[in-house]
Amino acid sequence: MAPGSDRNGHEGRRPRRRRVLLLPLPYHGHINPMLRLAAALHDRGLAVTVVHTETRAPDRRSLPAGCELVTVPDGLPPELAASDDIPSFVFALNRNCAAPFRDLLAGALRQEEEEDGGGVACVVADVDWFAPLAAARELGVPALALMTSSAARFRVYLAYPRLCEKGYLPVQESNMDMPVDEHPPLLVRDLQVMMDTSRHVAYASLLAHIVAGVRQSSGLILNTFNAIERTDVEQIRRDTAIRVFPVGPLHMLSPPATAATQKSSLLPEDRSCLEWLNTQLPGSVLFVSFGTLASIDADELLEVAWGLAASNRPFLWVVRPRLVRGRDSVELPSELLEETRGRGRIIRWAPQEEVLSHPAIGAFLTHSGWNSTLESISRTVPMICKPCGGDQLGTARYVCDVWKVGVRVEVEDKLTRGGIQAAIERLMDGIEGGVVRDRMREMGDVVSKCTMKGGSSDLALQDLVDFIKSS
Ligand code: UDX
Numbered sequence: 180m181a182p183g184s185d186r187n188g189h190e191g192r193r194p195r196r197r198r199v200l201l202l203p204l205p206y207h208g209h210i211n212p213m214l215r216l217a218a219a220l221h222d223r224g225l226a227v228t229v230v231h232t233e234t235r236a237p238d239r240r241s242l243p244a245g246c247e248l249v250t251v252p253d254g255l256p257p258e259l260a261a262s263d264d265i266p267s268f269v270f271a272l273n274r275n276c277a278a279p280f281r282d283l284l285a286g287a288l289r290q291e292e293e294e295d296g297g298g299v300a301c302v303v304a305d306v307d308w309f310a311p312l313a314a315a316r317e318l319g320v321p322a323l324a325l326m327t328s329s330a331a332r333f334r335v336y337l338a339y340p341r342l343c344e345k346g347y348l349p350v351q352e353s354n355m356d357m358p359v360d361e362h363p364p365l366l367v368r369d370l371q372v373m374m375d376t377s378r379h380v381a382y383a384s385l386l387a388h389i390v391a392g393v394r395q396s397s398g399l400i401l402n403t404f405n406a407i408e409r410t411d412v413e414q415i416r417r418d419t420a421i422r423v424f425p426v427g428p429l430h431m432l433s434p435p436a437t438a439a440t441q442k443s444s445l446l447p448e449d450r451s452c453l454e455w456l457n458t459q460l461p462g463s464v465l466f467v468s469f470g471t472l473a474s475i476d477a478d479e480l481l482e483v484a485w486g487l488a489a490s491n492r493p494f495l496w497v498v499r500p501r502l503v504r505g506r507d508s509v510e511l512p513s514e515l516l517e518e519t520r521g522r523g524r525i526i527r528w529a530p531q532e533e534v535l536s537h538p539a540i541g542a543f544l545t546h547s548g549w550n551s552t553l554e555s556i557s558r559t560v561p562m563i564c565k566p567c568g569g570d571q572l573g574t575a576r577y578v579c580d581v582w583k584v585g586v587r588v589e590v591e592d593k594l595t596r597g598g599i600q601a602a603i604e605r606l607m608d609g610i611e612g613g614v615v616r617d618r619m620r621e622m623g624d625v626v627s628k629c630t631m632k633g634g635s636s637d638l639a640l641q642d643l644v645d646f647i648k649s650s
Contacts, residue, residue: 196225198227198299199301199303200287200299201229203231204308204327207471208327208471210231211430213229213305214241216325217229217246217433220644221243221244221245222433223641227246227247228246228248228249231250232251232253232255233252234260234272236250249283251279251280253275255271263474266385267381269385272308273308277314284302300320301320301322301647301650302315302321303322304325305324306333306393306399309388312393313395321650323396323398323400323643324396324398325399325402326402327550328570329549330403330425331573333411334411334418335362335365336389337415338361340387349374349379350372350373364580365573368572369575370572372569372572393419394421397422398422399424401415401423401425403427404427405636406626407556407626412425424639424643425636426636426639427553430554430557446527447527452530452534455524456495459539462538462539464493464494464495464537464540465495465540465541467496467545468497468531468545469545473546473571474505477509479593480503481512482593483599484512485515485596485599487523487599488518488519492522494522495540498526499528535554542561542562542607545563546565547578548570548571548574549570556619556626557623562586563603564579564586564588583615584615585615586615589602
């Protein structure tokens with residue numbers, strides 16, 4: 180191709196940017212990292228179209244600058260979108276969106292032929308989008324998958340059939356504390372909360388579809404970094420024989436949230452909590468949040484609340500709608516509110532990344548969602564882990580036992596206020612807390628090095644961009 184000409188050999192025309200179509204799964208914890216990837220790819224010279232389902236489509240203004248938004252019909256009943264039956268939701272999305280996505284992509288390719296140059300170089304879809312990944316392949320467009328959770332969790336996906344064959348799964352009361360020999364440091368209890376047989380079968384089937392889709396794709400993008408998950412990343416490379424790009428933490432590779440990108444929030448952010456944090460001593464406040472999907476029982480909520488009260492520490496607690504299973508709002512006992520008046524602040528939704536960056540924050544009581552974990556590590560805030568299910572169980576194991584940047588809330592039969600209080604004291608007062616904070620500072624340096632120019636994540640991202648541009 181002559182210099183100054185486009186890839187079809189038309190001279191004198193400035194080549195347009197190659198375009199990437201990004202397809203996030205419509206859950207906040209999946210949309211956010213995909214949008215951060217969108218911003219990073221756009222910054223590195225690619226044109227970006229975010230293709231979203233009509234269900235939970237983000238506000239157009241919430242997209243990173245320069246990125247386009249296109250929605251595809253999904254025909255999903257709102258009850259299914261609101262239910263916690265994730266396998267049924269994801270299967271229905273794949274069924275209903277495959278054809279509209281295929282039409283959209285085919286249309287973009289026809290336009291490319293007519294207009295010469297630019298054009299769709301690649302599709303990047305959440306690993307859960309196995310049908311659109313297949314549609315892209317059928318149309319001859321390279322398709323990459325994005326795993327928004329950890330590399331370790333993706334290894335569990337890969338190993339799922341074997342874990343079932345060996346009797347680890349479905350998890351049973353009797354085998355909970357058995358080590359998973361193939362996957363140290365995980366115990367069987369870290370693989371999954373107990374599920375009834377029909378849910379177990381549906382989940383196993385979903386994972387089989389996901390893994391098959393990824394294996395046939397042109398590569399896997401991981402929101403992780405080598406310094407914490409090198410072994411898992413290498414193992415995935417060996418097991419799948421596809422390209423693997425560990426480019427995370429994605430929230431560090433793209434520009435920080437602006438007022439516009441904050442519109443991608445699930446709920447309006449309560450920014451007054453930042454002013455309240457300004458009035459608190461450095462390192463004194465415990466931030467408490469259980470992410471976007473996790474739900475707990477009303478009894479557990481009370482145990483958390485009384486544990487926070489007993490800790491005698493200032494705290495900022497996100498109690499979002501449906502945190503308590505099936506309830507849009509909760510009322511806490513007035514004596515509890517009285518006891519924590521002035522030192523306890525309860526809000527519906529926080530600007531979490533900003534909160535974690537605030538010098539007043541000393542620790543994070545978290546459900547161990549992968550985004551929250553990465554955000555905490557990048558802000559060097561040590562964690563108190565209270566995982567609620569899914570990937571959170573394994574992530575908490577790595578945080579507490581491998582990276583040692585957090586402590587676990589001990590739960591015997593059920594969650595207790597004593598367990599919450601003890602974990603807060605271990606981390607915020609005890610000698611163990613000092614060791615954990617030192618480890619977290621070291622981890623903070625490591626993650627900064629990975630994401631700065633020439634670091635492993637920066638190089639992986641460049642590798643990804645080069646791959647897309649040469650497609
Ligand atoms: C689930 C899984 O547990 C997680 O591992 C997977 O990657 C996505 O789905 P989720 O409940 O969404 O997780 O938690 P998490 O991954 O931690 O993501 C929550 C996101 O919401 C974070 O980016 C966090 O900053 C944001 N958030 C949460 C806010 O901005 N404000 C809040 O008040 C609470």
